[in-house]
Amino acid sequence: MGVTLDLSRAAPRAAGPVNIAGLTRDELKAAVIEAGVAAPDKARMRASQIWRWVHHYGVTDFDKMSDVAKDARAKMAEAFTIARPEVVERQVSKDGTRKWLIRFAPGIEAETVYIPDVGRAGALCVSSQVGCTLNCSFCHTGTQKLVRNLTAAEIVAQVQVARDDLGEWPSPKEDRRLSNIVFMGMGEPLYNLDNVANAIDIISDNEGIALSRRRITVSTSGVVPQLTALGERTAAMLAISLHATNDPLRDELVPLNKKYPIEELMAAIKAYPGLSNARRVTFEYVMLKGVNDSPADARALVKLLKGVPAKINLIPFNPWPGTKYECSDWSTIEAFAAVINKAGYASPIRTPRGRDILAACGQLKSESEKIRASALRAMASVD
Template identity: 50%
Template sequence: MTVNLLDFDAAGLAAWFAQRGEKPFRARQVLRWMHRFGVDDFERMTDVAKSLRAKLAAEAEIRGPAPLRDATAGDGTRKWLLDVGGGNAVETVFIPEANRGTLCVSSQVGCALECSFCSTGKQGFNRNLTTAEIIGQLWHANRMLGAVRQPGVGDSGERVVSNVVLMGMGEPLANFDNVVAALRLMLDDNAYGLSRRRVTVSTAGLVPAMDRLRAEVPVALAVSLHAPTDALRDELVPINRKYPLRELMAACRRYLEDAPRDFITFEYVLLAGVNDGDADARALLALTRDIPCKFNLIPFNPFPGSDYRKPGADRVRRFQEILMNADVVATVRKTRGDDIDAACGQLAGQVRDRSRRQAAQPLVRHEPVAALEESAP
């Protein structure tokens, strides 16, 4: 089978080259061509020996995701629906802002964690994305946005995609190895050269994997909290039954010892009458009092078949006020890309559920995409 070189991080590519008797610097050259310059044709790698180019073309390929749809909203938000085979598709969303451009990346086809308010969770789980499919989203976005650098041209420091958030479809830490390889490429100076502060992984709270991430590639962390007590979180985020709040908060404190930023972002979807009361806000403050943190509040975005409701603007404001009055930063997520269904709860995709019996539905979203505003400026 032809090897897709997008599947390798720098160490993996060097090992693959070594197996073929090629020097590590050759692997670095090819890495740069693929990721910095967005090249998918070995013939264009002009500083690579012709004989090696021919050898690579015979044994390998550089294959990014195939776009099924490309839509741009009035506010500049751009969304790609990417084919990942077997009737499945995931979405990648680019959100341009004055001082940064954020790419929201998916890590799995569907999600097995079944958070009760999440449309992705309702569709079940199909499979993990490969490293090539995860990094391929950034590779593809850079090519489409015209952001790949030209060979021989210095780095001006300008990047169209300045921030990446793993908050698309799936639980990133449940696909640990492939996600970590993709993260390494995002940070690699021969690839995308993003700082650890500008790459955020969002998790529903897989405690052991949070510790592994901290040890292996401690990027910025967002935690999908959504409830201030175990009783409520058990219901909204069922993984809480395995890793309850006490363990999750302890993992957050440990993570901060190595985190690139001095706070954790907590994502909190506001569900009318469920977790949006004054008492919930105060309980949240108590729960997180010894953890430097920021909150992203996400008014629920209803989707067909969901039982929850969106709280009114006054309720959202009041909840935010209680947190802010305690000197905790709390932002309310802006809705972007409404006219192309890229707003929270509307990110489309297709999942052929292999974990449960549900039929595939063209509707997907990792509810906590919210922390977009919290990415490093």
């Protein structure tokens, strides 16, 4: 169903223990029956116990599950795992932004970023793929070839790693530091919708991490055929990586536009399930000097969004090595915002966060890829 990618290195079926952090409730119930951990008539109760230990308390050791019988714990340890992936590197920006490079398997790495003071308290930017296929010309992540989709367990693990570091186990009811999830990291979430949807089901479950779906945002560059499915399956908030108001420019900035041009994209957005003034679409618009930042561009954006409940996030371009783009001058960004505000749209200017550790929007790229590229350049210079 929907849009799929033929990935040469698709996530493999685990030969060893199953990582139950990525199983939905129904999948977990089936797994405990298959593993002999519980009889069918006791499986729902046992799965609920396990669920709370994994997703509410954040345990990584089956022996910590004190209300589960020892023989059941032993069977779980044989069949399942709840171990965290390896955190290869942890960086903290001078502005408090945290970035983790997480290794899920050899050569399978992705970056995850926690940004304080965003959303209700702080937002976690998670990745849905290792690398990306979209090749957006202004985005550093787009220069890394797609390796594979991340599994639901690997997506959930990013939240677990962040909460380990933030000290947020068991799941707090109030005073959360991690209050929002944004699928704005590496990859195109709608090319991995099954795993993204399952991860959202897990993250939003009230007996676990318990983040409201209203506080989970999925950002897409515009995979039109999957938009309705995203809304129906996840009820997540929608963000569109727009960046241009006409097809020729968007074809250059976001090549996916050649397949799903702006007119088709806007029609699909207007049909997004649950769209209303209370559930506005966020349009992301990176400010590129001399490219898309004129008052005429702002007026065109207002015209394009007419009738759509929306807010526009203006994103100062975050530089990265080798880019041909520059960030618009601050006065230009403010003038652009003024045009949008006058038309009645909220248009916050996103304060760049984590630039000093390459954690800002469009800067993510797994460290192993950077190291490989550096090694190749060094070898070329020797030759």
